[in-house]
Amino acid sequence: MYSGFLAGLGVQNWTYILVGITFTIYIGISIWARAGSTKEFYVAGGGVSPLANGMATAADWMSAASFISMAGIISFAGYDGAVYLMGWTGGYVLLALLLAPYLRKFGKFTVPDFIGDRYYSNTARSVGVFCALIVSFTYVAGQMRGVGLVFSRFLEVDINTGVIIGMIIVLFYAVLGGMKGITYTQVAQYCVLIFAFMVPAIFISIQMTGNPIPQLGFGSQLADGSGTYLLDKLDGLSTDLGFAEYTEGSKSMIDVFAITLALMVGTAGLPHVIVRFFTVKRVKDARKSAGLALLLIVILYTAAPAVSVFARTNMIETVSNQPYANMPEWFTKWETTGLIVFNDKNNDGIIQYVADESKNELIVDNDIMVLANPEIAKLPDWVIALVAAGALAAALSTAAGLLLVISASVSHDLIKKMIKPDISEKGELIAARLAAVVAVCVAGYFGINPPGFVAATVALAFGLAAASFFPAIILGIFYKKMNKEGAIAGMVVGIFSMLFYMTKFKFGWFGGGTKADWWFDISPEGFGTVAMVINFVVSVVIMKFTPEPPEYVQEIVENIRIPSGAGDATH
């Protein structure tokens, strides 16, 4: 099927070629679309079409976690993995119905801008800046780590060199292009990442079930003519090895409920997602582009659980009860990275992969399920290389979006709005670029020296957004009488209850605690839901005992509810 030349290229050369081509495209776009004004730097000039914004939002949203880790996590969690699928898509319904149109009408550059103006207070604005920075930094560190991981595995440089290469690329197009450069680069990155995710998924779906659509394939019968459904087979394999049935899961219902809601609400409260809706021209475009963004995201998100099932079945069949000496090449390659660990406890030379910890001999990291999947299924080299290019697109696009939120928070919300209001347009643009440079360096530092709590803090980012921004913005739009005292108290109490619960159960502060001590059986990942409710309650109670907001603020609220006359975003 392949000519001798193409077949002889090998995974490594294919990776150099595909990564080289895609990076050249990203840099070319950012030179063409560089930002000349603060308006172009913060909101891409405000004239992005709904489709382009939808694609950019989708790329911005789907990070290394969505591309690399999610399918892997689901393949070990089974049904419970639905918390990520529903949680990270359902938030867009909230965005489209409750937030995006009104924030676009409001017409500002950043989320703290809305908080500060709607609640007529620089204290509220500072709380907003604080939350935006915490959320974005914890997120971006994980992205840089993802870039390093992919480089190190596929280009065989060490992780730190990989992180530095990633930093230089992001620095180049985020600093030069601002939001305008990022938007159009993300459009290209969406195309790369969705192609890279779907091609292997389609290949494997045909291999295993004969159905080319992965979303249908994982509910189909096996291609071996046995008439067995794939999911039934996997349920059987799982219970044979002592695991829970794949389609049943093991978390408590209330915890699944709480985590899903926290992720949905957190998604709708994340500044780097919200800010994308400031870039379109009209209110109706904001609604439409939220729909397009979700459609483009759902293509990957509905394929991911199929990939999880394919990968899990393939893996169990390849390794379980097989002699270690017979393992294929990919097994030993991933062993050298430490992402597969085999410990022959009973010295029989055979791999026992079972649920019982004392007898299990194999540990497989979540992250390799997507990256190794094409190798496990013996797909051609170019497909394996494509996955590397897709993972880099996913990580870089999200990192760039986050860096922009950080730089805008510093140059616009802190410097222009609070410290030095008389700064010139040119000065603010320079400040924004400098802030982006500093942010990239800090993110790179965390990528090279990842704090041990990175995994925990990504969940914390959602919890924080759910506990702080979401209630403040919703009340700001839907409750005209909500005043600054209520909103500030709600955000502060919400964030700190979230921080308290996370640090108590994740890091063992405040006396620590185990699963048995969880409140209402809810894990720290799901506590964002509780903290959000606390925020709402505190806001309303405090409001009842404090003065009404001034008349002009109530008029602003009435005005943002009407879609017509949405001017350009202004300072």
Next chain:
Amino acid sequence: MTDKDRAKAYWKENIKYVLLLLFIWFIVSFGAGIIFKDALNTVRLGGFKLGFWFAQQGSMYVFVVLIFVYVRLMNKLDKKYGYDV
């Protein structure tokens, strides 16, 4: 109708749409995918147990449809109240 009444009537209809769509949003995800999952799992859709399918596929398709329905309803509503300019 004064401008204020017009704005109020528009807002009221908007809220009605939002509540209706969010109700469906809740039913397909938290309802079918989580609370009633075990009951729905007794029904099968090809190789899928129905509750599992809602949790890992169906709810997401419905989310997309809900947003586009809202886009259509609101574009119509904007026109009706003359807010589409």
